[in-house]
Amino acid sequence: MENYKKVMFEAADEAAKILMEYFDTVFEIGRKKFYNDLVTEVDKKSEAKIIEVIHSYYPDHNVLAEEGGDLHKKSDYVWIVDPIDGTVNYAHALPIFCVSIALEIKGEIELGIVYNPFSDEKFFAQKGKGAYYNDKKITVSDTENLKDGFLVTGFAYGLDVKDDHSLEHFVNFVKMGLPVRRLGSAAMDICYVACGKFDAFWEFNLHAWDVAAAYLILLEAGGRVTDFSGGHYHVYDRQILATNGRTIHDEMINELKKVNEEIMKQ
Numbered sequence: 001m002e003n004y005k006k007v008m009f010e011a012a013d014e015a016a017k018i019l020m021e022y023f024d025t026v027f028e029i030g031r032k033k034f035y036n037d038l039v040t041e042v043d044k045k046s047e048a049k050i051i052e053v054i055h056s057y058y059p060d061h062n063v064l065a066e067e068g069g070d071l072h073k074k075s076d077y078v079w080i081v082d083p084i085d086g087t088v089n090y091a092h093a094l095p096i097f098c099v100s101i102a103l104e105i106k107g108e109i110e111l112g113i114v115y116n117p118f119s120d121e122k123f124f125a126q127k128g129k130g131a132y133y134n135d136k137k138i139t140v141s142d143t144e145n146l147k148d149g150f151l152v153t154g155f156a157y158g159l160d161v162k163d164d165h166s167l168e169h170f171v172n173f174v175k176m177g178l179p180v181r182r183l184g185s186a187a188m189d190i191c192y193v194a195c196g197k198f199d200a201f202w203e204f205n206l207h208a209w210d211v212a213a214a215y216l217i218l219l220e221a222g223g224r225v226t227d228f229s230g231g232h233y234h235v236y237d238r239q240i241l242a243t244n245g246r247t248i249h250d251e252m253i254n255e256l257k258k259v260n261e262e263i264m265k266q
């Protein structure tokens with residue numbers, strides 16, 4: 001595992017150099033399926049560099065990456081890559097973004113790194129070996145109840161085309177008088193739960209590349225991750241509730257369920 005870890009750090013560091021070189025400069029910006037779901041020239045350069053590093057050591061490993069999709073190599077090893085999580089922030093020179101790389105071996109996420117080079121925040125975890133922030137061991141917060149919670153979430157880009165009802169849940173938590181933030185990078189959001197800044201995160205319609213590394217980091221920091229009804233979560237699922245694992249987790253499940261039932265009645 002040590003060798004995979006070295007390659008993961010090398011790939012993240014190389015990508016980070018590209019992100020820093022282009023940050024707040026002029027670069028090409030394209031649009032994906034939804035008008036404001038952006039892809040920049042820098043996403044593509046970062047992704048190409050990450051794949052180049054991985055394949056220079058492990059040419060047979062598969063890569064599942066946000067911009068290039070699944071390389072479809074038949075392998076027990078899948079590197080799950082988001083070359084910039086927080087692309088819209090990056091495109092507007094807002095420094096909340098990161099590189100996210102996870103290594104899945106035979107269906108299990110074994111390693112994960114989330115790195116924001118602008119703020120010099122590097123989160124890393126290895127399954128069974130704890131979670132780290134810039135080499136310092138991290139744990140989740142000890143906030144017990146939802147009434148004391150500091151929450152973070154995100155919204156999908158295509159709500160103008162397809163409403164996933166994420167706003168109803170957001171409004172419900174805000175109307176409970178809770179502080180809820182939206183930072184624009186799911187990977188950073190979850191890592192901030194892992195190190196105890198936030199107590200809980202939820203979002204609909206994320207992809208494996210947004211969450212795979214941060215998911216492991218949070219679990220290794222003592223957090224809990226489920227779907228919205230408390231069921232088993234896998235990084236390829238589209239609903240994620242990621243918390244410090246205290247009573248707050250079940251309280252949030254109850255709230256999400258309550259709002260879902262109200263939506264069903266409409």
Ligand code: IPD
Nearest residue numbers: 084085086087154155184185186
């Ligand atoms: C996005 C971010 C954002 C989340 C979006 C994601 P991207 O990823 O994680 O926080 O709300 O749903 O698509 O496109 O910047 O890699």
